[in-house]
Amino acid sequence: MIIRRPVTFLVRQVRFYSSTNVDLKSKKIGIIGLGNVGNAVAKNLQRNGYNLTAVLDVNKQLEECFPTCSKYSDPKSLAETVDVVFTALPMPPHVKSVFEGKTGLLAGMSEGKIWIDHSTTDYEQTEGMNELVKEKGGRMLEAPVTGGLEALKKGQMTVFMAGEKDLAETVRPMLEDIYCNVLYTGKMGTALIPKVLSNMLTCVHNLAMGEVFMIAKKAGVDMRTTFDCIRASSGNSFVFETGGPMLMQGTYDPSFSIALQCKDNRLGYQIATKHKVPMEILGHAMQTYNRAMYKYGDEAPCYIAPKMLEEACHVDLRYKEFKDWSYSIQNVDGSSVIRHHGIDIKRNTPLPEEK
Known part of the structure; x- marks a missing residue:
């Protein structure tokens, strides 16, 4: 034909x-x-x-x-x-x-x-x-x-x-x-799938990060020391390096609302359902985020879910050294590498703008 x-x-x-x-x-x-x-x-x-x-x-x-x-x-x-x-x-x-x-x-x-x-x-x-x-x-x-x-x-x-x-x-x-x-x-369609899945992964990392900081603080480990140790080890992630300081600031990343994060979770759930993939870990994170959204409102910052743990334990995770912290991103071999600003960070190589 x-x-x-x-x-x-x-x-x-x-x-x-x-x-x-x-x-x-x-x-x-x-x-x-x-x-x-x-x-x-x-x-x-x-x-x-x-x-x-x-x-x-x-x-x-x-x-x-x-x-x-x-x-x-x-x-x-x-x-x-x-x-x-x-x-x-x-x-x-x-x-x-x-x-x-x-x-x-x-x-x-x-x-x-x-x-x-x-x-x-x-x-x-x-x-x-x-x-x-x-x-x-x-x-x-x-x-x-x-x-x-x-x-x-x-x-x-x-x-x-x-x-x-x-x-x-x-x-x-x-x-x-x-x-x-x-x-x-x-x-067409293949870009949105990894974007949604990436956003869902941030939820898992964020919830686990909140628990890690809470355990460390209640066990008497300094918050900055915890941050430096995890950051230098296999437990590190993009969320830990950015969400951790925001947790210690108490800002929880106000640039992205929890309603938008929950929307992305729902999109990911629809994709998983279509392809018959069970979501045991991601599904638990999705429901925890829904609970945080219902509690704090649609416009609450996207990393606010650990605040529920802070309230349950009657312990806040603020650390004044991160008050003026901010970050930028450097693309290294295709990976997003976090560059920290506003805090004293040991560096072996200079930032691009410092060269």
Whole structure:
């Protein structure tokens, strides 16, 4: 059986490939969703010389942070005026709302336009949206980000890319300018799965970390000593090095809400259920996080679950030496290595900015 592609499809491909030679910095870029992620991405694009021309958020005050950008009343209007659209939205229903309808993003997509979605959402929903975008002549890249807000502000986060590989390679130079690590995961849908699983793992690490600190403190071990010992041993993790200081600050990472973390847990549960994988450890962590969310509210910081242990033991885990602590991320051989600031840390090698 011979399959003949429509002539319009072939023309579309030729037009796209000829356009890939155009400098990415000449493309008009718009961003929908100016929360923590969208705001940081917008500023990183501007700082690296990209042509950010349009922004849209339901909170109009957030748009005022970008006075040189045009403001639009709906996603369709914004998409019609730019070459590349970034979205950074909290939950699957928000992505669906922005995408659909007469004034939605899909209605504004046309030949050659690119949509890069940074939202952590339902991968099956994303797969369906991708097919509709292709029917309009546009192209989509799934691109969830990970690593923490403070790192994102400095362009130090990791981004996963999924979709057609030629498109991923086309936009890679731009993403490499605004992130420290860019990983291509494969076909559409494959980037959201490791992102969700990574977020679920942080819950397990965080809960265990809280128990470790509590045991050490009640046993009379100095908190800073505990931190240094675990950090230098096989029990160390990204969460221990970042969540531990936040626990000792009492901030519990306010850059990401527990409601968003619980949303990611639910997405992971759906994936596990579909593929018939029991979630004994991850499931326990998921329910503990739900309990923390019900207790402290949707907007509580994402690492707050150990506070329940503090309250149950009538012991807080504050340590004043971490009051001014902060961190940055360095990409070393593909791994995210934490660099600590605001505390005295023994270093064998200098930070990049100290060279």
